[in-house]
Amino acid sequence: MPTKVVTLAELRGHTTKDNIWVLLHGNVYDVTKFIDEHPGGDEVILSEAGKDATEAFEDVGHSDEARALLPGMLIGEFEKGTNETKAKSYQSTAAAAAMENAVEQTSNVFYFVPLAAIVAYFAWRFYS
Numbered sequence: 001m002p003t004k005v006v007t008l009a010e011l012r013g014h015t016t017k018d019n020i021w022v023l024l025h026g027n028v029y030d031v032t033k034f035i036d037e038h039p040g041g042d043e044v045i046l047s048e049a050g051k052d053a054t055e056a057f058e059d060v061g062h063s064d065e066a067r068a069l070l071p072g073m074l075i076g077e078f079e080k081g082t083n084e085t086k087a088k089s090y091q092s093t094a095a096a097a098a099m100e101n102a103v104e105q106t107s108n109v110f111y112f113v114p115l116a117a118i119v120a121y122f123a124w125r126f127y128s
């Protein structure tokens, strides 16, 4: 069981080939020693350095053998309460918050527009 809790800042501090961590399924792994042996090459892992690599890892459909290597590289659990999607990009916290806000507002608009159309339709039916 992982005991150490890794913060987002710590994760992001390990992005070079000689010191590289990735986040997979909520756990942080040190893949520094493995990267040269990776059958998929070092580039693909480097591009996920310091980020949530879960999606990239799962998209490839890694084998059980590949998964079995993970416990040996485990550093610890990613800090709880941190939105893991934020780790996917290098946005600052403020930028990420602004982004979330924009997404929220957009979905409000998508909700409001059809509603307004329905109201307008019934108003038209009623008055004509």
Ligand code: HEM
Pocket: 022, 029, 031, 034, 038, 039, 040, 041, 044, 045, 048, 053, 056, 057, 060, 061, 062, 063, 064, 065, 066, 067, 069, 070
């Ligand atoms: C960090 C932990 C990782 C481990 C332990 C790992 C391990 C492996 C292993 C053992 C294979 C050989 C095929 C298999 O057994 O499934 C493989 C293939 C591959 N991996 Fe990873 N991998 C990791 C991360 C990643 C990431 C983050 C990517 C991202 C994009 C990636 C992309 C690939 C690709 C494209 C192949 C296919 C290579 C080929 O078939 O020619 N891997 N990996």
